[in-house]
Amino acid sequence: MASSEDTHDWEGRYYHIDQILDTPGPRTDEAFLAGDGVKNFLRKEAKILVIGAGGLGCEILANLALTGFKDIHVIDMDTIDISNLNRQFLFRPKDVGKSKAIVAAEFIMNRVPGVKVSPYFGKIQDKDDAYYLQFNLVICGLDSVEARRWMNATLVNLVDPENPESLKPLIDGGTEGFKGQARVILPTITSCYECSLDMLNKPTAFPICTIANTPRLPEHCIEWASVLEWPRVHGDKKMDTDNPDDISWLYSVAAARAKEFKIEGVTWSLTQGVVKNIIPAIASTNAIIAASCCNEAFKIATSSAAYLNNYFMLIGTEGIYSYTFEHEKRDDCPVCGGEALELSISPDTTLEELIEMLTERQDIQIKNPSLSTSTKQLYLRAPPQLEEATRPNLQKKLPELLGPSGGELNVTAGTLPFSATVIIKFTT
Ligand SMILES: [Zn+2]
Known part of the structure; x- marks a missing residue:
């Protein structure tokens, strides 16, 4: 293949990005050195890790590749489901069942010449400290609180005060329906993910006595079916939330319970939503949050502008409202605080x-x-x-x-x- 043509091709490709990197502006960081140095760092040295290749991850990977990151790694343990295709635009119907990380990496590399995306189809827990230490930056685009807590704690633990290189900025994005947030975490320096755990919506767990005795909501009936009736009827057989037969069983049991207590609203999809803990995903919210994460990654990697300090909130449920504030570190944070x-x-x-x-x-x-x-x-x-x-x-x-x-x-x-x-x- 004509490699000289490829090279020629991508030199002009970043004309607009170069406008930022070649000239300091009124908002640029003092550390910013315009010109080839920063361009070379971004395109030849910077190594960035993306956790998650789903709704946020697809957007993040595309944005990073298009702003000039060349060495991108991505981890995702999931395979592609048909219901992902409406928003996870790196996937096609033929990809259903394949690894998200691998398919996403191939798509980006085909689309943006000169970019290398290294996928890992597996868990973040499979990787050791040495693996995480190779990156300059980590972006999380996850829908799991548990995985985020793990990643956050791992990066905080990685910090060695003797070695400034061991501090890996973590950019975390999250969405839920019309709401979302993006934040920049400098492990041990700023507030971490664990510090802000109390800002999360209450976990969707209901008191067991309400479920057992005084249900009021359709969710209570579904929880009754899955938490109490399933083990009573099926014994040790584990419920498979991906199996339509199991969901149908839960649905019919929950619907009967709802009828008995004159509660409306138990549906098949609500049943599936409750037991799988499905968070509604909207493509456009993912796009906004992923874009904010990538802009922060670009600013941190290049020092071309001040980065977010440290929490951006987007609330689109009532009109649109956004708010940026500095979330404070908790002295009694079990991960970064040190106090009990x-x-x-x-x-x-x-x-x-x-x-x-x-x-x-x-x-x-x-x-x-x-x-x-x-x-x-x-x-x-x-x-x-x-x-x-x-x-x-x-x-x-x-x-x-x-x-x-x-x-x-x-x-x-x-x-x-x-x-x-x-x-x-x-x-x-
Ligand atoms: Zn903390």
């Missing part, structure tokens, strides 16, 4: 009730935690022998386990690469 979180609770609280509290608290949200003190294990989820051995503690009241004045607890969960320190104090 204090909980004042009644001395009548049992260990099981404490665990429920930790799961429900907006600023902690640790599902299935294991708890220990510096000297003993209070409750461990795994291995089974230890779970069994520590299970009797669940019914014990905390003073019996921690002493009459409370104490420090270490809280961990298998899905999160960090532990939280919680200081328990008893109210009198």
Whole structure:
């Protein structure tokens, strides 16, 4: 192939971007050195990692390639579903069932000559610190809170004060229907993802007593079918939320329950939405948020303008409203804060009730935690022998386990690469 033609081709391709990179403007950062240096850094050296090749990821990959990033890596563990095609524009009907990361990478490389996209079809947890250390920047375009928490904690843990290169700016984008946010996280310096956990919508978990006894919403009936009726009827058989037969079963059970309590609104698609925890995705919201993330990536990589400090919110549900503010670091953030979180609770609280509290608290949200003190294990989820051995503690009241004045607890969960320190104090 005529490689000289390709080279020639892409030199002119970035004419408009070069207008920014060749000339400092009134808003450019002091560190900005206009000209070949910054262009070479962007096009020859900068290595950027994109987490997620779905709704946001497709937009992010296209924007990065078109602004001149040349060495892009992408991780996604999902395969392409027919329902993705309305907004994940790098995919075609023939791609259904294939890896999102691989298909997206091929599409971008075909479309934008000179760009290399290296895909990984798998989990972010498969990669080690050395892998993440090779990048200059990370952009997350995910729909999972858990994966974001993992990525955030991993990048915070990576920071070595002796080595400035170990600090990897993280740009996080997220959307939910007409709403979205983009933010810039400088691990250990600015507020991190975990610091702002309490800003998330309440997890869609309903109190079990409401589900069991006093349902009011169609969602309560669906939860009743999936949380209580499924295990009662099917025993150990795991529910497969991708299997239409399983969804149909849940739907008919939930609909019967709804009829009994005169509740309207249980539908097949709501059933699927509730059990799969589907967040509605709108192509245009994804486009706005992905574009903001990529502009920040470009500004950070080139110092050509001041970057976002540090949280941009888009609310499109009532007209359109956007707001930018500096979210503050939390001293008791379990990932970047260093200070323990204090909980004042009644001395009548049992260990099981404490665990429920930790799961429900907006600023902690640790599902299935294991708890220990510096000297003993209070409750461990795994291995089974230890779970069994520590299970009797669940019914014990905390003073019996921690002493009459409370104490420090270490809280961990298998899905999160960090532990939280919680200081328990008893109210009198
Ligand atoms: Zn934090």
